[in-house]
Amino acid sequence: MDPIQTEIVVIGAGPGGYAAAFYAADKGKKVILVEQEKRLGGVCLNRGCIPSKALLHATKLVAEAKESHTRGITFEPPKIDLAKMRAWKESILAKLGQGISGLAQKRGILILTGRARFEDSRTLRIETPEGQKFVNFEKAIIAVGSKSAMPKAFDLGNPRIMTSREALELEEIPAQLLIVGGGYIGMELGTVYASLGSSVVVVEALDSILMGADPDLVRPVMKYAEKAFKEVRLKTKVLKMATSGKQIKVTFDESGQEKVEQYDRVLVSVGRVPNCEDFGLENTKVARDEKGFIKVNSQQQTGDPAIYAIGDVAGGALLAHKAAKEARVAVEVITGETTAFENVIIPAIVFTDPEVAWCGLTEAEAKQKGMDVKIAKFPWSASGRALSFDRTDGLTKLVIDPETERILGVGLVGAGAGELISEGVLAIEMGATARDLAETVHPHPTLSETLMECAEVFYGHATHTFTRKP
């Protein structure tokens, strides 16, 4: 069978891959999109961003219903139909997956389903259900993503030891759930399971959860977790796990002390590894770093002139929106535009309760590097909007260059913080000063006002707080 000729082949139909395929097609290129799963969308759509947010939304009601008795509304304890919840979640994923397929078809993109393998720098072999197919490409964009890491010591082949992938399948609500790793995945899924009734214990090897976020932004999340979870154990390592009937026996090292406990299920969320195995990369000039991620330059070019890599597999922040931006860069470079992934502000959001979001320079980073910055903070306890929905445990923070008054970083914690961070990203990308933010009218009553008032705090004249002038 003759190989299929194409200008561009994109491997992996996640948020990076399909964005690259669509953009290349929009620019008039002949594009083939290869995906090993039936449904397009990658981890983000199938077992990441979207299902986790759906479940967080569904279970948020449980927590809110519990609290609403203080506002004079009382509910019976909720009944949870897991099968129905799963089906609802699945319907969302199906809808989105169809949407992506439809958009691909409208653009005339040929979708090949199957595992791909590089034969050489110009040829891809794909194991499709209809048999082997070969693609001859001018340029390839690798967007095969990453998967949850599962340390060998925990990999017992026991389904009760889950990664986020299985945890999102929501097979059951375990009475005792251990979450290994206090990063954003562990904390988000812990929130889901805690709301559903699991007794959740989070263990984290480091001295804080949500590493990377400023401590003052993490504090409200920690406060919530201390209340909603059974326990958050910091500086604790899991030494080993063993199957023990219908449970898992877990041995911890808690500050030097060994401890053994039984759990119904364990979620391992200790990081992610690139999907580079058995991919034929050795038949190309693509080079990988010591962690296995594909090495790329700021044009997303790999060591092989015909091959580009974007998204998780190319390392850096493992985020869908970073992948989508890299997709644009790769396609623009291929189509001859001068472009580069340089100094792009990539916001981070943790959908815990409350949400944490930040972008640009963090306060901790500035301190650590000894940079001269001014920090302005506006507590949500001074926001009428936050008070109106009983969530004053928020904080808005600006990192400002004292010389130019330029906004270098924005940090947020609070209910809905994730929807607010984009203004911060735009401010930094546009080179806005605190004055720009303070002078821009923000509608009342909204949480967005906290950004404006925070900038006013910098100048010492925020309406809803009082800062004594130095």
Added chain:
Amino acid sequence: MDIKLPSLGEGADSGTVVNVFVKEGDQLKMDQPVLELENEKAVAPIPSPAEGKVIQVRVKVGDKLTVGQVMLSLAEGDGAAPKRSEPSPIEGREAAPTPEATTERIEKVQEPSSAKAPPPGIPLPAPPSIRKLAKDLGVDLSKVRGSEPGGRIVLQDVRAYIQKLQQLAFASTPASTKESKPATPPAPQIDFAKWGPVRKEPLSTLRRTISQRMREAWTTIPHVTQFDEADITRLSELRKQQSEAKGAKLTLTCFALKAVVRVLQKYPIFNASLDESTQEVVYKDYFHIGLAVDTDSGLIVPVIRDVDKKDLVTLAKELAELAVKARDRKISLEELKGGTFTISNQGGIGGGHFTPIVNKPEVAILGLGRGALKPAVRNNQIEQRLILPVCLSYDHRLIDGGQAARFVVDLVQEFETFKEDEAKS
């Protein structure tokens, strides 16, 4: 109080000390010459920007001195605080960009835009659209000065930067040829001592400057020289009469200055400059005429200002002063700048026609030979007349032969019909 070398004006920032006029213990007055400095342009006296008693002279003959370097220390004289005038930079009046000015512009353009770069990972203060545009155009945004609050770079700033770069690219072409290797390989070194005894002397700074400027003018300006002769029999008589009457020596140069300005007013292109960077003709509404002066150390061209506004007697006096100054090497840098046209009068030495080189950035130069008695046909008769060789070299990029011919014809006319009453005024 330390007295530093004041700003020398456009393009000059250093020189070699050739003379020190003060010694320790001297009472120094404001503007009294402290030392003499030779640089690319000329030898210039450096006046004192303050007064007081000299405690220490910090330089000696042969020292290389740069602007801002301490020349001497003054005591805070007699209890009275030393008066100090701000050393004001001498203003250059040249309309066309000189290579020196270009160098300054390079420095300005290449100056980093903001005082400090943003932290790693944070983009420069420019909207993404502008950063993308800069990338497309290959513009290094870190070199662009942002005009908005917080140093934010907007489209206008990028545009201004590109314009500067373009000007620079134009202007630096001749400048770079001067510094980089010449197009033709240097002549092989010859051992002249093989054929007899030799003596070697290093080129003086002035000679090097003359050499470089002549080469630049000769290689960049397509020269044409127009010859003619002027009958100055009558003018010569007029000159002698008036000299006796006025007490001031009215030289031929005085008359030549007036004659030239009148023709320049009629043909302003000869008083213009070519701005190579912007491809513009710069017409000057002033008439500052340079006079090539032959000194022991080499050619210098002091400039007589506003010749159109001065009468013959004033010009005569200025010329006399200039002659003394030139002999004493007291011509200041400022007096060498801002010329719009040059006259090279070799009449005092002798010789006939010659081909002067245009004094860039001017576009024309008038050469005058020695007036000599020659047979001439007048009213169908051969007469003995005083004939002045006239030669006009011009930049053919800007001026055409027809214009030059008309200029010379009118100039000869001016010489031959000089009005008596003007000479008297």
